Amino acid sequence: MLSIKDLHAEVEGKNILNGLNLEIRAGEVHAIMGPNGSGKSTLGHVLSGRPGYEITQGSVEFLSKDLLTLDTEERAHLGLFLAFQYPVEIPGVSNMEFLKASVDAVRESQGAATYDTVSFMRRAREACAAVDLDQAFLKRGVNEGFSGGEKKRNEIMQMMLLEPRLCILDETDSGLDIDALRVVASGVNGMRSEPRSFLLVTHYQRLLDYIEPDFVHVLADGRIIKSGEKSLALELEEKGYSWLDESEVA
Amino acid sequence: MSQEQIDRAIAKDYAAGFTTDIESDTLTPGLTEDTIRFISAKKKEPEWLLEWRLTAFRFWREMSGPDWAHVNYPEVDFQSISYYSQPKSMEDRPKSLDEVDPELLATYEKLGIPLHEQEALAGVAVDVVFDSVSVATTFREKLAEAGVLFCSISEAVQHYPDLVQKYLGSVVPRKDNFYAALNSAVFSDGSFVYIPKGVRCPMELSTYFRINEANTGQFERTLIVADEGSHVSYLEGCTAPMRDENQLHAAVVELVALDDAEIKYSTVQNWYPGDAEGKGGIYNFVTKRGLAHKNAKISWTQVETGSAVTWKYPSCILRGDNSVGEFYSVALTNNLQQADTGTKMIHLGSNTRSTIISKGISAGQSSNAYRGLVRVGPAAKGARNYTQCDSLLIGDKCAAHTFPYIESKNPTGVVEHEATTSKVSDDQLYLCQQRGLDPEKAVSMIVNGFCKEVFKELPMEFAVEAGKLLEVSLEGSVG
Amino acid sequence: MADLLAPQLSAETPAPDWLEARRLAGKAAWESSHLPTRKTEDWKYTSLFALKQPFTAATESSESAQEIGLDLPQLSGSRLVFVNGFWREDLSELVPDAAIELLRFAEADEEQARLISEHLGSIVPNSKHPFSTLNDAVLSEGVFLRILADSKAAFPVQLVWHNSEQTDAAINSQRLLVLAEQRSEATVVEHFSGQGHSFTNGLSELILEAGAKLDHSRLHLESADALHIGGLHAGLNRDATLNSFHVAFGGKLKRVDVVINHRGRGAHCQLDGMYLLCGQEHMDYHTCIEHAEPQCTTDETFRGIIGDKARGVFNGRIHIHPDAQKTRAELSNKNLLTSSTAQVNTKPELEIYADDVQCAHGATVAQLDESMLHYLRTRGIPSDEALILLSYGFINALVEKQRLEPLRDYLKPRLAEYFGSAISAEPDYAAS
Numbered sequence A: 001m002l003s004i005k006d007l008h009a010e011v012e013g014k015n016i017l018n019g020l021n022l023e024i025r026a027g028e029v030h031a032i033m034g035p036n037g038s039g040k041s042t043l044g045h046v047l048s049g050r051p052g053y054e055i056t057q058g059s060v061e062f063l064s065k066d067l068l069t070l071d072t073e074e075r076a077h078l079g080l081f082l083a084f085q086y087p088v089e090i091p092g093v094s095n096m097e098f099l100k101a102s103v104d105a106v107r108e109s110q111g112a113a114t115y116d117t118v119s120f121m122r123r124a125r126e127a128c129a130a131v132d133l134d135q136a137f138l139k140r141g142v143n144e145g146f147s148g149g150e151k152k153r154n155e156i157m158q159m160m161l162l163e164p165r166l167c168i169l170d171e172t173d174s175g176l177d178i179d180a181l182r183v184v185a186s187g188v189n190g191m192r193s194e195p196r197s198f199l200l201v202t203h204y205q206r207l208l209d210y211i212e213p214d215f216v217h218v219l220a221d222g223r224i225i226k227s228g229e230k231s232l233a234l235e236l237e238e239k240g241y242s243w244l245d246e247s248e249v250a
Numbered sequence B: 001m002s003q004e005q006i007d008r009a010i011a012k013d014y015a016a017g018f019t020t021d022i023e024s025d026t027l028t029p030g031l032t033e034d035t036i037r038f039i040s041a042k043k044k045e046p047e048w049l050l051e052w053r054l055t056a057f058r059f060w061r062e063m064s065g066p067d068w069a070h071v072n073y074p075e076v077d078f079q080s081i082s083y084y085s086q087p088k089s090m091e092d093r094p095k096s097l098d099e100v101d102p103e104l105l106a107t108y109e110k111l112g113i114p115l116h117e118q119e120a121l122a123g124v125a126v127d128v129v130f131d132s133v134s135v136a137t138t139f140r141e142k143l144a145e146a147g148v149l150f151c152s153i154s155e156a157v158q159h160y161p162d163l164v165q166k167y168l169g170s171v172v173p174r175k176d177n178f179y180a181a182l183n184s185a186v187f188s189d190g191s192f193v194y195i196p197k198g199v200r201c202p203m204e205l206s207t208y209f210r211i212n213e214a215n216t217g218q219f220e221r222t223l224i225v226a227d228e229g230s231h232v233s234y235l236e237g238c239t240a241p242m243r244d245e246n247q248l249h250a251a252v253v254e255l256v257a258l259d260d261a262e263i264k265y266s267t268v269q270n271w272y273p274g275d276a277e278g279k280g281g282i283y284n285f286v287t288k289r290g291l292a293h294k295n296a297k298i299s300w301t302q303v304e305t306g307s308a309v310t311w312k313y314p315s316c317i318l319r320g321d322n323s324v325g326e327f328y329s330v331a332l333t334n335n336l337q338q339a340d341t342g343t344k345m346i347h348l349g350s351n352t353r354s355t356i357i358s359k360g361i362s363a364g365q366s367s368n369a370y371r372g373l374v375r376v377g378p379a380a381k382g383a384r385n386y387t388q389c390d391s392l393l394i395g396d397k398c399a400a401h402t403f404p405y406i407e408s409k410n411p412t413g414v415v416e417h418e419a420t421t422s423k424v425s426d427d428q429l430y431l432c433q434q435r436g437l438d439p440e441k442a443v444s445m446i447v448n449g450f451c452k453e454v455f456k457e458l459p460m461e462f463a464v465e466a467g468k469l470l471e472v473s474l475e476g477s478v479g
Numbered sequence C: 001m002a003d004l005l006a007p008q009l010s011a012e013t014p015a016p017d018w019l020e021a022r023r024l025a026g027k028a029a030w031e032s033s034h035l036p037t038r039k040t041e042d043w044k045y046t047s048l049f050a051l052k053q054p055f056t057a058a059t060e061s062s063e064s065a066q067e068i069g070l071d072l073p074q075l076s077g078s079r080l081v082f083v084n085g086f087w088r089e090d091l092s093e094l095v096p097d098a099a100i101e102l103l104r105f106a107e108a109d110e111e112q113a114r115l116i117s118e119h120l121g122s123i124v125p126n127s128k129h130p131f132s133t134l135n136d137a138v139l140s141e142g143v144f145l146r147i148l149a150d151s152k153a154a155f156p157v158q159l160v161w162h163n164s165e166q167t168d169a170a171i172n173s174q175r176l177l178v179l180a181e182q183r184s185e186a187t188v189v190e191h192f193s194g195q196g197h198s199f200t201n202g203l204s205e206l207i208l209e210a211g212a213k214l215d216h217s218r219l220h221l222e223s224a225d226a227l228h229i230g231g232l233h234a235g236l237n238r239d240a241t242l243n244s245f246h247v248a249f250g251g252k253l254k255r256v257d258v259v260i261n262h263r264g265r266g267a268h269c270q271l272d273g274m275y276l277l278c279g280q281e282h283m284d285y286h287t288c289i290e291h292a293e294p295q296c297t298t299d300e301t302f303r304g305i306i307g308d309k310a311r312g313v314f315n316g317r318i319h320i321h322p323d324a325q326k327t328r329a330e331l332s333n334k335n336l337l338t339s340s341t342a343q344v345n346t347k348p349e350l351e352i353y354a355d356d357v358q359c360a361h362g363a364t365v366a367q368l369d370e371s372m373l374h375y376l377r378t379r380g381i382p383s384d385e386a387l388i389l390l391s392y393g394f395i396n397a398l399v400e401k402q403r404l405e406p407l408r409d410y411l412k413p414r415l416a417e418y419f420g421s422a423i424s425a426e427p428d429y430a431a432s
Ligand SMILES: Nc1ncnc2c1ncn2[C@@H]1O[C@H](COP(=O)(O)OP(=O)(O)O)[C@@H](O)[C@H]1O
Pocket: A011, A012, A014, A016, A034, A035, A036, A037, A038, A039, A040, A041, A042, A043
């Protein structure tokens, strides 16, 4: 589904990704761990096409399309979803209005029928309930005045409504208390299915206790320096990243 | 987003830009006392009104145009404008809609304003003004049952001369300013509303203004009187064909809210703004003012997207104790449009309150200024004003200005003014695009969100129209 | 309008030759200019009617500091004192400081004269303010302070213009040029005080070269009958920092224009001011911040308390030029009216021609917080005292921001004195 080959990318003239390779097949859950500043968020932004990120080398194929030539919204239409580490606020635009416009745009592009308002509202309310957000949040401005945890849950709710093919979750677990973490995890687990894949960016093993990954990768200096099964995450939790410096990177 | 994308997003057409091919009697351009006599005679006006007009004309000749507004335009040649134009078929005012020229009806149909009552928006009575004359007023009988008078001002002069004579010029005196004086001298038509004591007007009233003829100015005059304890909501819409020359629109609107009355006045102004190079478009120089007596409330809501140059300050004189004034405004300028708009809240009575919410959006190379005055007079004990003034810039070639004047002479008054400036942030656009929205849709959604506080003040149908209008007006601004 | 030029010309001490051309140009410009009227937007709320009276030449005084009521903050460092426009060597003090050159124009050596000629008037838009051309027209006595590149002044420099009681309304003018060279640092205090009803036409210019830091204060403590029209123009080059603090008690007519020009990327200005008016006083502060370059910042706060029949005017303009991207500019103006006959006119203005900027302004006219008043009263503080305390707090926040301790110590009792007389005067305010 997603095939990243030798990806190099820079921001403001600074090299951040340095030859990253990653292969994700349909239905798989991959976790990416790595020290702060190693380029995890950058990877998510490069994949979703954030302006300002320059690809200097490499290729990315998503559902057999050359991802890097597409506009951000075209990637979204294809089914790529990024749950932001820091979701931005859009004052005055209500969550409901935003969700409807977004889901309509994605479905229209895929040739699927759009939902009528009533059934969409019902779906939105269900999604709200699933992530344990009060329905009042649907009426509030997008992320406007939301707490950190509320913003993250709002991202998961959008993911549920958009039904993407590839979900990239950038530190969605950071800053969540244990109950919220369970809510997020059960949201993700509920969506796990054959055609849908996940890329989880996280610092903590605890998320992986709830969402079992098929593969774990360690990102450092803009490259994946080690890949393994979920046991790798436990090892990292125990020893930190520095043991890799000596054994793998040096 | 690239400049190219933004440009594409903003470049849509002005949908109301067609002309109606209709035979009109149009007065030769020029302005003298004879012009005024002609208009007055054409309307079979009583002597006092002719005198009233002539006096205004004499004032006007002594005055000069305002030079303080933050707008630039070539001097208007008042002798090259025609001051009266009416469709031939309107020579004798049609008695009913069935007699109205089908070409005219088709024009309004095309603009989305069906005049046949059975097709009309339920619950909205419409007076339509085409160039200098009122074409039709719908739902008249239904309104009459409630005692509400709603007709063109020319008819009101004939049928309710006492009311007209009593209130005409009582809020905006003839000498008030250059354009008000001009309007007082040459006003052609407009709407008149009277709501009797204690009556809640059973439906929304609305007037639709259309300039069709080339080289004509439109000088409409609207007078709304809400008697004690009454309530009315009034809507106003305007469009004009696309023409290369600039056309002048100098209206006067007077509102009188007697004790405990409430007037809500909403405008969606979509005069032709000129093309992307700034050619053509309407000069919109308008004086709107309401006088609020004891416990009365006057609320102005405006969505201004059209006109090449706008100069307009709907105001409230809060004379009565406990009276309330409100001003909610969205002004959007694109391409080379210029707007200098805002309000005046004059607090004279005690415990008077006012709220000003202004949202200015500048795109292209346009210039958008908020100018407002809040005055607390010496007797306005406990007066309160709150003003929030936000500007949104789209692109780095446009300009946004804020000029709030605060004058306070009472130590118990509270006046608060806040202003901010922002742009549509790259992060907001990115989030929207990541969720599948194209840049145009994203910008229009963010702009609509920015205007939300104002839109929620509009009657339902208008709010939807206003949102769409913003979208169209923003076309080409996203880059 | 009375002749404002002739009495000054007659009294004039001859200007140094190298200033003569500027003086003549000023004279010509003044003679062809018109004084603003109330129809001029910038003078809408301030009438120049008080200038419609005959003025005489100011006369030299030799009275003692005590006799003329000279009362200055206790600052260490150099001090130049002018009385009625004339330099008083006996009241002045020069403390050696290797980082600065402090002199009167008449004393300038060739290099200094060159520097003065180069910078004087360089950031004053003459067309905007005819009084600056009048200042040029009578230019003879002036002060030049130069802070040498890469050095830090050891002491604050104090410049005092004081007027003594004179029988007739006298007219004089004041001029200051500060040149803070690259990466220099200094503190300057401008002090205006006096007795009687004389008219001072003041003009000060601050040039901050790249990386310079200047702490500047300007005190208007003249008598309630005084007339003052003043301009302060600052030019900030790359990464320069200006802290400018303004204090004004009212006068019969006082108008001060503070114009800050951000002329280099990354410059920063903190501008604080307060006006405390009573009696029939009139004070008009017009501030204007010109953001002509990217990445500059401005924090501006002005607060005013207006009592009795006084009138306060504040106009704060922030102008963001095209391409001045990444500007951050904030302005706040708060006013307190303490009598039913006092009035205030305030107008914060934003003029913005660049989109990637953060600009905000706010203005209020309001009362002290009722709940705070109530709180103090429940603690047994009588209402008029509570009012004074809270009003004091309203502006003291700005005094506390200032770094010069002797200046704070000097101002506080004088502010307290103002509150004692202006605030408690109207008891029904407390009751309402
Ligand atoms: N817009 C930017 N400009 C300059 N440097 C950036 C920008 N965005 C990210 N970086 C730098 O890129 C590196 C990787 O950042 P990021 O991908 O956010 O790391 P992570 O998510 O792994 O903590 C960091 O050193 C960060 O400072």
